Amino acid sequence: MTTHNLLLVDDHPITIDAYINILSRLENATIPKHFTTAFSCQEAYNKIRDRNHSQLTLDVAFLDISLPPYEDRNIQNGIDLGILIRQYFPKCKIILLTMHSEPLLLHNAIEKINPEGFILKNDINAQSLMTAYQEIVVGQKFYSTTIHKVLRQDIIKKLDFDTIDCEILALLSRGIRTKDMTDQLELSLSTIEKRKSNIKIQLLVDKGTDKDIIDEAKKIGIL
Known part of the structure; x- marks a missing residue:
């Protein structure tokens, strides 16, 4: 008998209980x-690896973006887990x-894993979560209302920032020094410095500090 294997990852157990309760209302005798x-x-990393090693499938994954990180494996959030799932379970x-709708986060997530579903938690209720699941399992995409609205704001595109530029901004916002970004990005220090200089020119026009870069990015709504 075919089974839909779902992975639910959230740092609030009550949220996971709610998802299970809602999705269980869609019980189908032929597809448990x-x-x-x-x-x-x-x-989540351990369970994903275990399923892969045991040659078990994974059909749908619900991933909260903000999660306690796994520093030993440099897995910082649900986006990094999504990259891992794409590697092990490409059909998943x-x-x-997420509770956050900053354009930088959304564009970064979409460029890295292109999720089938993207939901702002404030947009969702029981019925819309069931609708999202039903649409996604039959091959459609489901992005919630606010996600669509934010994506229409073309700030990142107008600034001509790519994924690496977005990652540099994200690292700066976490207080990571430029010289320490080489381990995170697998780029040379000179390449990172050139990209950071371009980011500064586009955001600040004039000279400024790392704090000025982050303050301006937050001011225009991309962080």
Whole structure:
């Protein structure tokens, strides 16, 4: 008998319980659901690896973006987990959930994993979550209302920032020094410095500090 294998990752157990309760209302005698849950990047990483090593499938993954990181594997959030799932389970449909709608985060997530679903938690209720799941499992995409609205704001494109530029901004916002970004980005220090200089020119026009870059990025709504 075919089973839909779902992975639910959120650091709030009550949220996962709610998802299971909602999705269980869609019970189909011919397609039962099996739920695997995790509450951190480390726990999710281990369960993803275990399923892969055991040659078990993974059909749908609900991933909260903000999660306790797994520093040993440099898995910082649900986006990084999505990259891992794409590697091990390329047919798995990924649904990202978040409380944040900053354009930088959304564009970064879409460029890295192109999720089948992208939901702002404030947009969703029980009925719309069931609708999202039903549409996604039959091959459609589902992006919630606010996600669509933010994506229409073409700030990132107008600034001509690519994924690496977005990652540099994100690292700066976390207080990572330029010289320490080489391990995170696998780029030379000179390349990172050139990109950072271009970011500064586009955001500040004139000279400024790392703090000025981050303040301006937050001011225009891309961080």
